[in-house]
Amino acid sequence: xxxxxxxxxxxxxxxxxxxxxxxxxxxxxxEELTLISMDNYYKDIENQVVGPDGKVNFDHPxxxxxxxxxxxxxxxxxxxxxxxxxxxxxTVRETKMITYNPAPIIVVExxxxxxxxxxxxxxxxxxxxxxxxxxxxxxxxxRDYTExxxxxxxxxxxxxxxxxxxxxxxxxxxxSMCDIIxxxxxGMDKAIEVIYHHLRAKxx
Numbered sequence: 001x002x003x004x005x006x007x008x009x010x011x012x013x014x015x016x017x018x019x020x021x022x023x024x025x026x027x028x029x030x031e032e033l034t035l036i037s038m039d040n041y042y043k044d045i046e047n048q049v050v051g052p053d054g055k056v057n058f059d060h061p062x063x064x065x066x067x068x069x070x071x072x073x074x075x076x077x078x079x080x081x082x083x084x085x086x087x088x089x090x091t092v093r094e095t096k097m098i099t100y101n102p103a104p105i106i107v108v109e110x111x112x113x114x115x116x117x118x119x120x121x122x123x124x125x126x127x128x129x130x131x132x133x134x135x136x137x138x139x140x141x142x143r144d145y146t147e148x149x150x151x152x153x154x155x156x157x158x159x160x161x162x163x164x165x166x167x168x169x170x171x172x173x174x175x176s177m178c179d180i181i182x183x184x185x186x187g188m189d190k191a192i193e194v195i196y197h198h199l200r201a202k203x204x
Contacts, residue, residue: 005202006124007107007124007199009109010113010126011129011182012111013159014143015184016131017109032103033105034103034105038113039087042063042064042065073108073119081102105203114126125180125198130175141156
């Protein structure tokens with residue numbers, strides 16, 4: 001491989017992106033694959049813009065440090081290491097630093113990765129994880145209500161006012177440009193297996 005093989009994984013909230021990247025991170029060694037998640041590039045809360053409804057729209061691209069994210073992806077392709085503070089959704093920020101090191105395969109994951117024009121053309125493989133809306137909403141409720149402790153009323157309001165409108169505007173339009181679309185309505189084991197063997201072939 002003359003340069004790192006760059007993969008982009010996008011899709012709606014609770015579509016199954018985390019399941020896919022978790023599998024990849026567990027089945028490849030750190031020196032084989034580096035995973036960089038857009039979730040760690042949210043701006044500090046004091047730098048977020050409050051909307052007319054008095055809330056921060058964390059599902060809008062402006063909530064993230066997109067320029068820094070694109071810069072880090074570009075540096076990894078040049079085989080340079082980059083670091084950023086880990087972002088945790090239930091707190092403002094922790095001081096723990098995450099370092100991403102270059103590897104033959106670089107996996108980039110996030111809602112808006114195909115929205116960033118400066119890195120769109122750099123991807124060797126673009127993957128979109130999809131699911132029916134009622135399934136994504138159910139998974140979102142289980143995640144935010146059960147795991148993150150958010151009130152159910154707030155979860156539903158956020159999904160209706162922020163998640164869905166932003167998905168339709170900034171995520172869904174890029175689905176048709178992807179090389180692989182995974183329908184994760186009843187699991188995606190076969191799709192994951194295909195992607196795994198494709199990446200193994202690239203390494204060898």
